[in-house]
Amino acid sequence: MGQEFQKVERVGRAADDDSKRTVIIGAGPAGLTAAWELTRNGRGAVVLEQDPTHVGGIARTVTYKGFRFDIGGHRFFSKNADIEKLWAEILGDRMIERDRLSRIYYRGRFFKYPLETLNVLENLGVAESITCMFSYAAARLKPKREIKSFEDWVVDAFGRRLYEIFFRSYTEKVWGIPCSEISADWAAQRIKDLSVGALVKRALTFRKKAGGPVIKTLIDRFRYPAHGPGEMWETLTKKIEERGAVVRMGESVTSIKRAAAGVVSVVTTGANGPRGYAGGTFISTMPIRELVGALDPAAPSAVVAAANRLKYRDFITVALIIDQPDMFPDNWIYIHEPGVKVGRIQNFKNWSPAMVPDQRYTVLGLEYFCFDSDSMWATPDAELVAMGARELAQLGLGDAAKVVDGTVVRQRAAYPVYDGHYRDAVEVVRGFMERELPNLQLAGRNGMHKYNNQDHAMMTGLMAAWNIMGGSYDLWRVNGDALYLEAGAAGDEEGGRMVPRPLTSEPSSKAA
Ligand SMILES: Cc1cc2nc3c(=O)[nH]c(=O)nc-3n(C[C@H](O)[C@H](O)[C@H](O)COP(=O)(O)OP(=O)(O)OC[C@H]3O[C@@H](n4cnc5c(N)ncnc54)[C@H](O)[C@@H]3O)c2cc1C
Known part of the structure; x- marks a missing residue:
């Protein structure tokens, strides 16, 4: 028995023994939704989150001097009625409905999108x-x-x-x-x-006829929490804690102890040193590559090699606070100008006026897509803020002199990459997990290496909980619309949204 086993935490209600507790890695939409469903049914759940302050994962909202912004704007819309209902149940009238306006900006002109x-x-x-x-x-x-x-x-x-x-x-x-x-x-x-x-x-x-065909990417209205998506996940966290779940912040799962029957416990590292958490069942929403790397004893080399083939695209948000009440009417603008690095600009005040503490100001989120190995990733925050202000002015979308403050948020693994290897790699890992670690379920976006929205992540979280309570759902059959495809049903088996693949890859299937 390793040293960490002696330090296994006894958390949750006194009545919970280890075998009844579910340990959930990650307090993003998938992990929190799983905990919600488990605790709603009287089950014990411990959620371990590496971020010291924010729940919500990629769908968190960051607050800087009272100004709120997302990691990319997060629209709430789903074809899954259960998920829509759940959002309403959690936030009630804090969910506002917004008109969508997003245009393409090219050479000083706005093109409707x-x-x-x-x-x-x-x-x-x-x-x-x-x-x-x-x-x-x-x-x-x-x-x-x-x-x-x-x-x-x-x-x-x-x-x-x-x-x-x-x-x-x-x-x-x-x-x-x-x-x-x-x-x-x-x-x-x-x-x-x-x-x-x-x-x-x-x-x-001239006019689209009512009920006529709608281009896939066009959604005219969407819902949004008044204080951004983070409000959804912060409220949900409070609710699950009230029901007895334990949410531990600032604890990163670095080791997953396994034995013949499956996972026995996980070990976290954080400000208070290593901690062990035993459980009967486990749900992981951490990136598959890191999950496999944390297994102890290590997974077979072919599984480790497969996991290491998975790639991720990283993401930087440069949030700028502008001393100007109105800048442009769009929720976001796609920047097609080749001379700048910024890819998209969010105007969070247009998502919800409550994203700014003082209506005389605007908060913009300039989005930069990169790899963490790029020099941009290591560029000091002040330089990135200066670059953001400069590019805003260069585009003619704002005045650099009116940028009164700014901050930077780096998001690793914002996008799981669908390249020529990923599908086989996920299959290898999944096969191993199902054979050797039957009490561990993979859920969510990076947890399943699926390029999907919150509703999909939540649906997989719900189903992981249902399986723990005796259900028999295949989480991999949740499609890009967060709908469950019964076995044998035709549809999108990958459950993913469409993303580009390099030329070397085989033809893609029918992702949405
Ligand atoms: C730019 C951008 C825009 C988006 N826009 C939308 C949108 O408009 N609408 C929408 O519905 N969705 C949107 N999404 C997708 C949405 O963010 C994800 O679908 C959702 O966050 C996935 O939830 P999750 O719980 O699976 O994963 P995550 O959000 O990644 O949460 C996983 C959690 O696990 C934690 N974690 C990871 N490793 C460890 C570890 N070792 N130990 C402990 N904790 C760990 C992470 O810190 C994180 O909190 C967008 C995503 C991006 C990148």
């Missing part, structure tokens, strides 16, 4: 519009024989000029891969509803 023909033509001007038409005609007259890459697909469908304006810069910023190296299947899925023909048709019908 989704694109609208007349708006595009008007913004591009006569000369550029003619260039685009010629470029489109050239692509139609001489179609590419072999469509391999995202670039091939879009150039073939829209012409090179429109590709350069509307597709290239933002896609490359987000994923860090040249469009010529991204597989064409992503474009085919992602923008299949969009074509020059469809745009012209829409322009001619």
Whole structure:
């Protein structure tokens, strides 16, 4: 018996013995929802969170001098009625409903998003519009024989000029891969509803008929907690604690002790030194790569190697406080300008006025997509804030002199990367876990290496809890819309949203 076993914490209600307690790694939407469902049914739950202050994971809200911002704006919408109901139950009238406005910014002009023909033509001007038409005609007259890459697909469908304006810069910023190296299947899925023909048709019908086809990416309204998504997760944490759950902040799970029958306990490191937590059942929402690395005894080398093949895209938010009450009406703006590094700008006051403590000010979130190995990751905060202010001014979206303060939040593993290896790697890990560690369930976004929204993470958390209470659900069958696909049902087996894959990968399946 290792040393940490002697230090196993006795937490939770006195009545809970180890075998009845569920230890949950991560206080993000998935972990907290699992704890909610368990405690609602009188079960014991211990939630271990590495962040010293914030619950909510990637969906947390950070407060800086009274100004609130998200790690990317977090819309609340779900096709899953149970999840919508749960949000209402947790926050009641603190959930506000917002109109969505998000536009593309390119060369000093705002383009409606989704694109609208007349708006595009008007913004591009006569000369550029003619260039685009010629470029489109050239692509139609001489179609590419072999469509391999995202670039091939879009150039073939829209012409090179429109590709350069509307597709290239933002896609490359987000994923860090040249469009010529991204597989064409992503474009085919992602923008299949969009074509020059469809745009012209829409322009001619002027108005979308009620009940008519809606382009997938268009959602006109969404719900949002008055104080940002963090309010949802902070409120839920209070509720589960009232029911007896224990939430330990600032404790990072660094070792997972396993024996013949499965996981026995986990060990955390934090300000108070190592602590052990025993349990009968376990749920992990930490990134799969780290989970496998923490197993003790270590997993077989093939499983470790598979886990180490999983990759993540990291993310920096530069929050700027501006001494100006109104800047632009959008919730967020996609920045297609190639001369700046910022990929998207959130205006959190337009998500909810309560995100600012004083209505004379605005809080913006400038989003930078990167890898933690990039030099940007290690750039001092003050320099990043200065860069944000400079780029805002360069874009003509704000005045650097009015930026009165700013802060930086770095988010590792914001996006699980779907590359040519990930699917096989996840399969290897999953097979091992199911065989050797049957009392441990993987749930949530990085917990399952799925590029998904809060509703999906919550649904997997709910189902993990139901399994602990005797259910028999396959969490991997929750699709991108957070709906459970019964065995044999046709649909998105990956349960993921569509993301680009490099050219080397095999064709993707039917992710949403
Ligand atoms: C830029 C961006 C925008 C987004 N926008 C939306 C949106 O508009 N709407 C929407 O619904 N979703 C959105 N999402 C997705 C949403 O953030 C995720 O779906 C959700 O946060 C996943 O919840 P989770 O609990 O699975 O994981 P996470 O949120 O990642 O939570 C996991 C938790 O585990 C903790 N943890 C990790 N390792 C350890 C460890 N070793 N020990 C202890 N704790 C650990 C982490 O600190 C974290 O708190 C967005 C994501 C990004 C990156």
